[in-house]
Amino acid sequence: MNGKATAAAPRLDAAERVRRYKKKSQWKTIWLRLKKNRLAMFGLVFFLVMTAAVLSADLYYNYEEDALSQHLSARFKSPSAQHLLGTDQYGRDVLARVVYGGRISLFVGLATICVSLTAGALIGAAAAYYGGKVDEVLMRIMDVFLAIPNTLMAITLVAALGSSMFNLILAMGISQIPRMSRIVRSSVLGIIGQEYVEAARACGTSDFRIIFRHILPNAMGPILVQVTQTVARSVITISSLSFIGLGISEPTPEWGSMLSEAKSQLRYHPHLAVAPGVAIVMAVMSLTLLGDGLRDALDPRLKN
Amino acid sequence: MSEKLLEIRNLHVTYRTDDDEIFALDGLDLGIGRRETLGVVGETGAGKTTMALSVMRLLPDRVGFAKQGEIFWEGTDLLKATEADMRLLRGNEISMIFQDPMTSLNPIHTVGHQIAEVLYLHSPGAAGGEIERKVDEMMETVGIPAERKVEYPHQFSGGMKQRIVIAMALACNPKLLLADEPTTALDVTIQAQVLKMMDSLKEKFDASMILITHDLGVVAQICDSVAIMYAGEVIETGTAADIFESERHHPYTIGLFGAIPDMTRKTRRLNPIDGLMPDPTSFLPGCRFAERCPRRMELCERKRPAMTPMNETHGIKCHLFGEFDGPSERRAAL
Numbered sequence: 001m002n003g004k005a006t007a008a009a010p011r012l013d014a015a016e017r018v019r020r021y022k023k024k025s026q027w028k029t030i031w032l033r034l035k036k037n038r039l040a041m042f043g044l045v046f047f048l049v050m051t052a053a054v055l056s057a058d059l060y061y062n063y064e065e066d067a068l069s070q071h072l073s074a075r076f077k078s079p080s081a082q083h084l085l086g087t088d089q090y091g092r093d094v095l096a097r098v099v100y101g102g103r104i105s106l107f108v109g110l111a112t113i114c115v116s117l118t119a120g121a122l123i124g125a126a127a128a129y130y131g132g133k134v135d136e137v138l139m140r141i142m143d144v145f146l147a148i149p150n151t152l153m154a155i156t157l158v159a160a161l162g163s164s165m166f167n168l169i170l171a172m173g174i175s176q177i178p179r180m181s182r183i184v185r186s187s188v189l190g191i192i193g194q195e196y197v198e199a200a201r202a203c204g205t206s207d208f209r210i211i212f213r214h215i216l217p218n219a220m221g222p223i224l225v226q227v228t229q230t231v232a233r234s235v236i237t238i239s240s241l242s243f244i245g246l247g248i249s250e251p252t253p254e255w256g257s258m259l260s261e262a263k264s265q266l267r268y269h270p271h272l273a274v275a276p277g278v279a280i281v282m283a284v285m286s287l288t289l290l291g292d293g294l295r296d297a298l299d300p301r302l303k304n
Numbered sequence: 305m306s307e308k309l310l311e312i313r314n315l316h317v318t319y320r321t322d323d324d325e326i327f328a329l330d331g332l333d334l335g336i337g338r339r340e341t342l343g344v345v346g347e348t349g350a351g352k353t354t355m356a357l358s359v360m361r362l363l364p365d366r367v368g369f370a371k372q373g374e375i376f377w378e379g380t381d382l383l384k385a386t387e388a389d390m391r392l393l394r395g396n397e398i399s400m401i402f403q404d405p406m407t408s409l410n411p412i413h414t415v416g417h418q419i420a421e422v423l424y425l426h427s428p429g430a431a432g433g434e435i436e437r438k439v440d441e442m443m444e445t446v447g448i449p450a451e452r453k454v455e456y457p458h459q460f461s462g463g464m465k466q467r468i469v470i471a472m473a474l475a476c477n478p479k480l481l482l483a484d485e486p487t488t489a490l491d492v493t494i495q496a497q498v499l500k501m502m503d504s505l506k507e508k509f510d511a512s513m514i515l516i517t518h519d520l521g522v523v524a525q526i527c528d529s530v531a532i533m534y535a536g537e538v539i540e541t542g543t544a545a546d547i548f549e550s551e552r553h554h555p556y557t558i559g560l561f562g563a564i565p566d567m568t569r570k571t572r573r574l575n576p577i578d579g580l581m582p583d584p585t586s587f588l589p590g591c592r593f594a595e596r597c598p599r600r601m602e603l604c605e606r607k608r609p610a611m612t613p614m615n616e617t618h619g620i621k622c623h624l625f626g627e628f629d630g631p632s633e634r635r636a637a638l
Binding site for chain 1: 393394404472
């Protein structure tokens with residue numbers, strides 16, 4: 001509240017406005033702090049633009065016609081007004097395929113995080129909160145999973161379950177659980193010794209409520225960063241799986257399989273590989289930057 | 305037992321670490337009646353906080369154990385109560401105020417929510433509006449405008465935070481308030497303010513209070529009775545008058561009083577009690593204070609003294625006042 005506004009309005013009104021200002025402040029301040037962080041804003045804007053483009057694709061492209069049908073007469077066209085990023089070896093519009101490929105990448109990425117965050121948060125929080133034997137057993141199981149490289153585990157699971165979209169999400173979700181649960185566990189361990197947790201117990205709060213209301217929200221910073229990184233990593237993993245032919249199979253457009261197809265033409269038509277490659281890099285980078293910025297903005301202890 | 309609100313009998317609590325067993329409480333006896341204020345005094349490590357945590361059954365998991373003894377709460381033994389029963393008791397009938405208000409409020413919830421949570425937990429089915437009204441009322445009771453309930457703990461000063469903690473503790477109208485050094489983290493002027501408020505609220509809400517403190521001055525001001533703890537046991541207990549006015553005291557109590565600066569006399573140095581508390585991992589057969597006691601007798605190192613009543617309220621755990629081997633020794637000692 002500045003002095004001028006207070007003087008201009010009646011007294012009662014000023015008090016009311018102070019109250020309203022304070023009521024709004026929680027989300028407003030978070031937003032203001034996020035806005036100050038240029039890199040995070042860049043990530044956010046880019047991510048939103050990408051999401052919007054991916055969701056509105058049907059308005060300017062026809063999935064069947066542009067992304068799937070082969071037009072062998074129009075192979076390897078260079079970028080032009082009609083095909084902004086040219087066409088691939090079957091004469092399909094590259095930009096259309098990148099956009100529709102983004103749908104799959106982003107959907108799988110977000111679905112994966114739902115699986116791994118839910119399971120990881122439960123396991124990690126239970127391990128840290130109950131400690132002792134519970135901790136020991138859960139974390140040793142996670143260690144076993146962690147010993148298997150991420151992608152390898154996803155490959156194994158997909159190979160065993162068959163390569164459908166659902167199995168892919170499940171496989172990638174499961175392979176991210178150990179990492180997620182370790183992050184959750186370590187940040188929960190840092191919170192658990194705080195006096196307000198003990199104070200909450202002294203108020204008769206149940207374990208469940210303490211974990212979900214008092215501990216996890218406070219442990220959110222590292223978890224949030226991990227979430228954005230995991231989504232980013234999932235985007236890479238699904239691309240890798242598709243690249244080696246285990247993920248989304250042809251002719252469905254997917255960044256990884258597009259890269260894989262384009263690699264044989266790298267010498268003569270590099271734009272075929274550059275387009276999905278840049279899409280992957282931008283998606284991953286925007287998410288990482290956003291995650292970092294969010295962590296700083298969400299932490300009320302950094303408020304000033 | 306029946307007329308006491310809380311009675312602790314012969315409580316032994318140990319902390320188990322990887323290579324040691326620490327005897328934190330070693331036969332503690334303590335009682336508090338309804339509407340009474342009991343001051344628990346003793347130096348660091350005497351087991352004051354352990355006592356409070358034992359009553360709440362909040363000793364650290366897998367580390368702290370109540371090995372022996374009973375804690376009677378209105379006639380039922382809390383050490384035998386189930387965890388679910390304890391949860392109902394905590395915050396509702398027995399509340400605790402922690403030492404540091406800076407850290408005992410959750411930084412990510414508004415203070416209003418934190419007060420509301422206690423109410424919500426102990427009055428399931430209460431309407432939201434009713435809880436909100438009670439939150440407003442509690443905030444006003446501790447002298448903070450109710451509009452500020454939408455603010456976060458970091459937006460308050462230390463003294464205000466402690467008042468919010470007190471509002472939380474009193475929200476469910478508990479019968480007993482356990483205050484673990486509630487003013488140590490505050491500066492002196494705020495200390496007096498908060499203590500005064502706690503005292504008047506305790507009266508208003510008809511509660512009993514156990515005040516754990518280092519500060520004998522505070523005890524003299526607001527406590528009805530006093531228990532002096534040393535190395536895990538109560539070595540002297542009585543009404544405030546017994547402790548502050550009576551002639552007869554445990555040597556440790558005398559030592560404590562000796563360590564208070566006296567404004568009326570010119571002293572260059574205070575008289576601290578020499579030595580340190582006995583190693584809590586060892587088990588002494590005799591009096592635990594014997595090593596530091598200026599009036600140590602041969603008997604003290606062999607035999608543990610029992611609580612000897614001086615009058616109806618005043619008791620001292622010291623051989624100086626207890627049963628002696630011979631009458632001559634007693635006279636010599638006194």
